[in-house]
Amino acid sequence: MKAFFSLIARDLKLAARQGSAVALSLCFFVIVIVLFPLGVGPEMTVLARIAPGVLWVAALLACLLTLDRIFQADYEDGSLDQLVIGPLPLSFLVLAKVIAHWLTSVLPLIIIAPVLALSLNLASDGVIAVTFALLIGSPTLSLIGAVGAALTMGMRRGGVLLSLLVLPLYIPVLIFGVAAVEAAVAMLPMAPHLLLLGGMSLGALVVGPLAAGAALRLALE
Amino acid sequence: MKAFFSLIARDLKLAARQGSAVALSLCFFVIVIVLFPLGVGPEMTVLARIAPGVLWVAALLACLLTLDRIFQADYEDGSLDQLVIGPLPLSFLVLAKVIAHWLTSVLPLIIIAPVLALSLNLASDGVIAVTFALLIGSPTLSLIGAVGAALTMGMRRGGVLLSLLVLPLYIPVLIFGVAAVEAAVAMLPMAPHLLLLGGMSLGALVVGPLAAGAALRLALE
Amino acid sequence: MAIDLHKYANPRRFLAITSAIYPWSLALTVILLAAGLYTGLFVAPPDYQQGETVRIMFVHVPAAWMGLMIYTFMAVASAVGLIWKHPVADLSAKAAAPIGACFTFLSLVTGSLWGEPMWGTWWVWDARLTSMLILLFLYLGYIALWQSFDDPSKASKAAAILALVGVINVPIIKFSVDWWNTLHQPASVATMSGPKIYSSILTPLLIMGLAYTAFFVTLLIIRVRAEILARRLRILQLSELQER
Amino acid sequence: MSLSAENVTCLRGDRLVFRDISFDLAGGQALWVRGRNGAGKSTLLRIAARLLRPQAGRFFWNRTDITEDDEPYHGQYHYIGHQEVLKPVLTVAENLSFWAEFHGQGKASLEQAIEGFELGALRDTPAGLLSAGQKKRTNLARLLASPAPLWILDEPLSALDTHFIDLFRARLSEHLKAGGLALYATHQDLGIDGSQELDLDAGGGA
Amino acid sequence: MSLSAENVTCLRGDRLVFRDISFDLAGGQALWVRGRNGAGKSTLLRIAARLLRPQAGRFFWNRTDITEDDEPYHGQYHYIGHQEVLKPVLTVAENLSFWAEFHGQGKASLEQAIEGFELGALRDTPAGLLSAGQKKRTNLARLLASPAPLWILDEPLSALDTHFIDLFRARLSEHLKAGGLALYATHQDLGIDGSQELDLDAGGGA
């Protein structure tokens, strides 16, 4: 357990010290959302219409982009070798890394999402919905992403393969996430969608670390 | 001159061998454009309305993401030290790297853009316009991007800073690029917009390599 | 301006000259600010459409001007610093950036405060507003770049490169309203054909503009002097280190 | 404690790196793995650290077969490879204290590691600013930051100056005296008393 | 040909690495830069390769001052640092031939480099698969892939086995005999006749 928490603590410290992980995904998220109105034009109705989609797509992409950081840096400088031969079972190792990833790369997006949603002229029910939906759905993104990251680690065409592997698995999250927001905007109940998102997160919590652990062992040999 | 072309040739060979650069930006571009209809919903009119914006934003982001590759890999393995003390003047060195970047990371997007534009239900005039606008405007993206990449090379918060520095400079390209497409769709002349884009590319061709060369020398010291 | 800076860029002379100017610019700031606020808030008539909210203009418009002007100033100072290697030019660019960022931020905030009564929303993504936001990003990038280097002489060169490349955005921001039809007002004071508004509004506006400029000069002097002293301290420390 | 290998054979890609390597190492002993460049020293050490799987052969830890199930071997060794395993933005002390904690150790062993490799003056230097030899020492200090009976060391001397080579030799001797085991590959003779030698050159190399 | 330095002083961060270093090197001579870990050897070599700027001091190439304007010095030297400068996906031959071409050389000098460091058997191996010593040799082979009068070498021996140390010494002697210059930092004595020594330990180190 001490190893588990010390690993999370180290990753958080590294993120704070280097800054790049936290800020990169956040910055990317904000940039996408700032660029959209510029590209699409300022009409309020159009913006409000596409806002849930833009927010979710931006969050998905921001997450996708930071996935390779889960293991890559440790792999390159040899730390991963040392982590793997250490006392922590592989799936806990993955879990610790995923938690650190979610805290540094995903949580900041969720915190800033309401402001961006408002600026896109989303109705206030939608703003709340998008925040909740992200909170409940996004752990799936990190967990599934870790499997992809472990599978493609150290590979030559890693980046691409990672996107191709992970993306199809992200689509359900996108669809239910957007559905939840649109339901809220249309004053329909959004609980069913949120429950589904939660269910996916729980499933991913069980499957993700195991699969990613196995993939890690493979990739290192 | 031999040094110049051998550097371009090497970068192209590396890209072909590793694949990741070409495919990553391409893959990202396609993914953004595929995700959009999923997030926004399949209504043709909405899609056609936002298509020019989505295409340009996706191209901008794809380019932004590959920028750090211009110098980072060579910096990390020590090649950049060797390149800098070699026979090529710094601004030509930058130019060679930018050309390789554009060929491997931007040109593929432009080639596939018409297909994606059609899939977003853009009018055929718009499809032609978007291809031309990208062809004329995108060198600016690589050239300005190189300045940002050189300025942030080897920095701790490099990735984020790079986006923050480069993004504001990309906005004019985005605006005129979208304007060109929308003009074409509305049957208005798009030549003025294209001329402006071309002018920017020429300006960037002069300023970019000089500024990036100066930045490189700074970063290496 | 470039020539002037060039001539007075020697730090010692700069310190001497600025200590002479400083009290005057401080006094000017206070007087102009008082005059501008008085004429703006009490003398100028309320607008027949906008009512009393029009008075936000006297804060908003000069702040927007300053945001644009200070970035231009930074670019010029950077060029001087790069070409003639004058340390004071670099330092003034560095010192001006946060001030410019504050003015830009002020214009954004007052603009949105004004937008709520006028357009019924705090924020729209029109060209003028967005480009002002982008200007804020430019300032932030510039400041972040300064902070990313440990070595000030490197930082000043890197930041100068950025300021010079970034200055192309200033005209785009200035003319964005003329080039695209947007919600926001087109320029009516600083236009090619001269001002187009009544003098009862124009006068306080111009006074406020001057007041902001004086304020900027005052702040700039304070900050550059602090920078020069800090750098001297560092040089002292380093030479002490070499002695050891 | 003991580590033994029986007829270990390794292929990498299509290339036979070495075949039928055996050794038997008891507590207090060291094994010097020698060989030309490319002979397969690093490969053998990575196999011993279970970071690579051999094509054939068996491994025993304390006479228990660990070829398939390495449970008893887990956490019994340290591996120092060619890579420095340092995070450039963390200081020397932060880097080491993470590894100490990760292996369940506290402050005390951190201090021991810093003293053991004379890193006191560098403790608050970010690892990215260290010189080559300073990095190497920090990496070696992981050996003391958490105790483990077996040390697997791939070229531990490279980049060290003569003073620190002596220092390292002293640390290694202490470890052996306390009953530890070591497996090391160097091009230079370390001169550890009673260390066995394993020469891979019989098997080739390029 | 000659390279000389006068009173070179270097600060990194706020740390004085060394001060008032001077040397004078003529064609056919080598300078062995010695010093403890952290003494500043790599720093001095990077300064000589114009990859770092010193705080103070002057450099002369062929008696011309190159402190400000290094035009005459450009392309006159090779620098081999700690990093391997290899692209893992390119083969040994491809890596070397790029550097040969970049410096305007053709096939002939590539062959010379490959032979000179006995890389023939590895020519089509991707650099990513090489062992540590093989990487080092490929990196050193850049010295022969394009000619330059001055060689600046930072720990050229690390990871090499005794055979290749001898081979490298032979290449260096040939270079010096042909009138070349060399500046090298090693912890081990290379035993080059008539090489000067520059000991940085007077200035400190940690």
Ligand code: HEM
């Ligand atoms: C966040 C929102 C806003 C931003 C970023 C913004 C930005 C600017 C900028 C940059 C200028 C300088 C124009 C120049 O020098 O050419 C300006 C001027 C001006 N703004 Fe705004 N503005 C905002 C909101 C508003 C609102 C809501 C109004 C009122 C309807 C308004 C009215 C004006 C007026 C009247 C001028 C003076 C134009 C002139 O005469 O030159 N602005 N604003």
Ligand SMILES: Nc1ncnc2c1ncn2[C@@H]1O[C@H](COP(=O)(O)OP(=O)(O)OP(=O)(O)O)[C@@H](O)[C@H]1O
């Ligand atoms: N992944 C791989 N695929 C194929 N061959 C490999 C691979 N990795 C290493 N080799 C080859 O295996 C051989 C042994 O490599 P190893 O790194 O074990 O050598 P070494 O004895 O440590 O040499 P050095 O003294 O140079 O460090 C080398 O010839 C190398 O080219």
Ligand SMILES: Nc1ncnc2c1ncn2[C@@H]1O[C@H](COP(=O)(O)OP(=O)(O)OP(=O)(O)O)[C@@H](O)[C@H]1O
């Ligand atoms: N960027 C930097 N900022 C501050 N200090 C630095 C920086 N880079 C190196 N140093 C310090 O400068 C000193 C000299 O480093 P250098 O790499 O030149 O040593 P070296 O003689 O090559 O040592 P080694 O034998 O270990 O390679 C070291 O103490 C190092 O910690």
Ligand SMILES: [Mg+2]
């Ligand atoms: Mg080895």
Ligand SMILES: [Mg+2]
């Ligand atoms: Mg060194």
